[in-house]
Amino acid sequence: MKDYDPSRYPAVAVTVDLVVLTIRDDELCVLLVRRGEAPFKGQWALPGGFIQPAEDLDEAAARELHEETGLSPQDVYVEQLATYGAPRRDPRMRVVSVAYLALAPDLPAPQSGSDAADARWTPVASLLGRNRRLAFDHELILNDGLERARSKIEYTSLAAAFCSAEFTVAELRRVYEIVWGITIDARNFHRKATKTIGFLEPTGMTTTRDGGRPAQLYRRGSAELLSPPLVRPADHAHQTNDQPGA
Amino acid sequence: MKDYDPSRYPAVAVTVDLVVLTIRDDELCVLLVRRGEAPFKGQWALPGGFIQPAEDLDEAAARELHEETGLSPQDVYVEQLATYGAPRRDPRMRVVSVAYLALAPDLPAPQSGSDAADARWTPVASLLGRNRRLAFDHELILNDGLERARSKIEYTSLAAAFCSAEFTVAELRRVYEIVWGITIDARNFHRKATKTIGFLEPTGMTTTRDGGRPAQLYRRGSAELLSPPLVRPADHAHQTNDQPGA
DNA sequence: GCAAAAGTGTTCTTCGTACACCCATGG
DNA sequence: CCATGGGTGTACGAAGAACACTTTTGC
Numbered sequence: 001m002k003d004y005d006p007s008r009y010p011a012v013a014v015t016v017d018l019v020v021l022t023i024r025d026d027e028l029c030v031l032l033v034r035r036g037e038a039p040f041k042g043q044w045a046l047p048g049g050f051i052q053p054a055e056d057l058d059e060a061a062a063r064e065l066h067e068e069t070g071l072s073p074q075d076v077y078v079e080q081l082a083t084y085g086a087p088r089r090d091p092r093m094r095v096v097s098v099a100y101l102a103l104a105p106d107l108p109a110p111q112s113g114s115d116a117a118d119a120r121w122t123p124v125a126s127l128l129g130r131n132r133r134l135a136f137d138h139e140l141i142l143n144d145g146l147e148r149a150r151s152k153i154e155y156t157s158l159a160a161a162f163c164s165a166e167f168t169v170a171e172l173r174r175v176y177e178i179v180w181g182i183t184i185d186a187r188n189f190h191r192k193a194t195k196t197i198g199f200l201e202p203t204g205m206t207t208t209r210d211g212g213r214p215a216q217l218y219r220r221g222s223a224e225l226l227s228p229p230l231v232r233p234a235d236h237a238h239q240t241n242d243q244p245g246a
Numbered sequence: 247m248k249d250y251d252p253s254r255y256p257a258v259a260v261t262v263d264l265v266v267l268t269i270r271d272d273e274l275c276v277l278l279v280r281r282g283e284a285p286f287k288g289q290w291a292l293p294g295g296f297i298q299p300a301e302d303l304d305e306a307a308a309r310e311l312h313e314e315t316g317l318s319p320q321d322v323y324v325e326q327l328a329t330y331g332a333p334r335r336d337p338r339m340r341v342v343s344v345a346y347l348a349l350a351p352d353l354p355a356p357q358s359g360s361d362a363a364d365a366r367w368t369p370v371a372s373l374l375g376r377n378r379r380l381a382f383d384h385e386l387i388l389n390d391g392l393e394r395a396r397s398k399i400e401y402t403s404l405a406a407a408f409c410s411a412e413f414t415v416a417e418l419r420r421v422y423e424i425v426w427g428i429t430i431d432a433r434n435f436h437r438k439a440t441k442t443i444g445f446l447e448p449t450g451m452t453t454t455r456d457g458g459r460p461a462q463l464y465r466r467g468s469a470e471l472l473s474p475p476l477v478r479p480a481d482h483a484h485q486t487n488d489q490p491g492a
Numbered sequence: 493g494c495a496a497a498a499g500t501g502t503t504c505t506t507c508g509t510a511c512a513c514c515c516a517t518g519g
Numbered sequence: 520c521c522a523t524g525g526g527t528g529t530a531c532g533a534a535g536a537a538c539a540c541t542t543t544t545g546c
Contacts, residue, residue, distance in 0.1 A: 012260045012297075014331065014342050051258075053340065057331040083329040083344045085260065085303040094299065096260050096342065098329050170524075188509065190526065212524025213516040228507085416497075434536065436499065458497025459543040474534080 013095045016060045017048035017138065019081060019145030020069065020102040023162050027123040028178055030142060031068065032134070034118040039091050040135030046142065047119065048097065061100040068119060069107065077103045077161040081145050089137050097136075101145045103161040150179055155229035157199050160220040166203055168215040169193050180232045192230065198223025259341045262306045263294035263384065265327060265391030266315065266348040269408050273369040274424055276388060277314065278380070280364040285337050286381030292388065293365065294343065307346040314365055315353065323349045323407040327391050335383050343382075347391045349407040396425055401475035403445050406466040412449055414461040415439050426478045438476065444469025 020031040032044040047068040051060040057080070062073045069076075078100055085096035124146060133139060153159040159175045160167070173189045176182075194200060198221040206214035266277040278290040293314040297306040303326065308319045315322075324346055331342035370392060379385060399405040405421045406413070419435045422428075440446060444467040452460035 012258055014258045014260065051331065051342075054333050056333060057329060057342070080328055082326055083303060085297065085344070087300050087302060096297075096303070096344070098331070098342070168525090185510075186524085187511080187526070192508090194526095208517060208524095210524065211518075212522085213526080215525055231508095414498090431536075431538085432497085433499070433538080438535085440499095454497090454544060456497065457545075458495085459499080461498060477535095 011093065013090075013093060014051050015048050015095055015097045016051060016057060016064055017046045017084075017097045017099045017141060018061060018064055018068070018102055019046060019099060019142055020065065020076075020104060021124075021145070021149055021162075022104045022106055022121065023175060023178055024106050024121055024123075026174065026178060027125065028146075029121040029123050030127075030145075032120055032122045033068070034120075035135055036118075043132060043135045044120075044122070045135035046099075046138045051098075057098050058100075061098075061102075065100075065102055069104070071104060071107070075104070077158060081141070081148060084137055084141060086137065097141075099141045099145065101148055103149065103158060105162060105164045150232075153179060154231055155226055157221060157223050157226060160199075163220075166205070166217045166219055168207060168210060168217060169200070170210055170215060172200075172218075176230065176232075182232065196223070196226055196228075197221075199226060257339065259336075259339060260297050261294050261341055261343045262297060262303060262310055263292045263330075263343045263345045263387060264307060264310055264314070264348055265292060265345060265388055266311065266322075266350060267370075267391070267395055267408075268350045268352055268367065269421060269424055270352050270367055270369075272420070272424060273371065274392075275367040275369050276373075276391075278366055278368045279314065280366075281381055282364075289378060289381045290366075290368070291381035292345075292384045297344075303344050304346075307344075307348075311346075311348055315350070317350060317353070321350070323404060327387070327394055330383055330387060332383065343387075345387045345391065347394055349395065349404060351408060351410045396478075399425060400477055401472055403467060403469050403472060406445075409466075412451070412463045412465055414453060414456060414463060415446070416456055416461060418446075418464075422476065422478075428478065435476075442469070442472055442474075443467075445472060 018031070022029050022031075031047060033047045035041055035043055035045050047064060049060075049064050049067075051057065052063075055063065058078070061078055061080075065071060065073070065076065065078065081099040081101040083096060083098045085094075087094065089095065089097075124142070127134070127139075127142070134142065149158075153176065159172060159179070162175045162179075163171055169190050170186065172193060173184055173186060176189075177184055200218040201221045203217045203219055205217040207217055208214045264277070268275050268277075277293060279293045281287055281289055281291050293310060295306075295310050295313075297303065298309075301309065304324070307324055307326075311322065311324065312318060327345040327347040329342060329344045331340075333340065335341065335343075370388070373380070373385075373388070380388065395404075399422065405418060405425070408421045408425075409417055415436050416432065418439060419430055419432060422435075423430055446464040447467045449463045449465055451463040453463055454460045
């Protein structure tokens, strides 16, 4: 960052794009918006927008998230994912996009969308062999976000971000099963989750909403990191760019 | 990314900054350059510079790395770290900086520096209680890079990126000991490292450069991910933003 | 031979997995 | 009283930690 000569450098626009994940009807879903203008008019894209002069990147992500979903940051886990800046990723001009990953519980209203014309929760499984691709390089960003989420619930307590404020051990286990696409022994999971200190905080209440014997209700505990982690079988490598934390 | 009205959005400059780490004389060191102009004139900063019109972010990082160290990307591991864009992090104008983490073996020439006036390998330990702070928010970026590196060598084979092309198990163990700041049982480490398939590739050669009985020389294996990982004791949380991979 | 580092074997304990079994509710 | 899911006990085997011990060099 030496001599800055504006004539040598083109105008660069900086945007934030959001990979907002939730679990609906036992499926992992991502929030997509339909583009109203060119380029990629009519195609689905990740929600996002330009950063504003006075806001930090995290603030821009929180603002966009609120505009698209009506959610405030305390209800949702948000972390920076990665930044994408290939020269021609947007045909109009040079756009560098800072992507964020957000994990939300199943939302009462699908999306309020004070802003976006058409926003929708889309099961990620339905995007795999799809004809209609996502706009820009959003498919790449989405895949990076998915891998980050899959890897991060191993060693952090983030899986609880997919659950509502009070949840049962079985509901938490369903999160792992859906995000990882595997089945987990309910009894061993129960033992491990309840014995990991700081992971689950008992409320003293019970529920029978899942049928059968009443289950204890828990809140998210204070622990950020799980040690030992909850490891998934070593079939797919966890390969992304997030270290634990952020 | 709806209506783009340039008048509503200020000019934004995008830079890449590099956290280049190596091990010299049994210390973890970072490459710093001394700033020749205001702001922060005379202070130490991470190397970096503006992105150019036709290059992707990764290319910009590789170019800056080559300019500062003379190293080409195949000698060094490089991955994107995170992006920093607080409104006034650079007093001159709005600058969004995409930070990269690079891990290099101990370099024959400290730095060639065809470009930077004054570049130096600085032990990170010497930066802790230091009076002279780093320029901009580079201390924050450096800390994020350090935590990423510490966490990433647990579950990837990246520790070998700190070693020269051919290395012994003991030299690899020293990397872990230095980066994590702990001591590791040499015998158990040897067993674990040599039995992790894809981690080490035997060359058939031996060396006595570390004294004692001759040691086998190995090359970096093909494995990116280590399973099971080499876990450090659970004192400090590994908290960053890198998932394995990248 | 002695120091120093490489490398192997063994023991102990901890932890994950599999699964038998009991508990508490709704219908 | 039976189906359903919640929750506990236990046995087996794999893997990590600690450390005794052997190997191969330089001096």
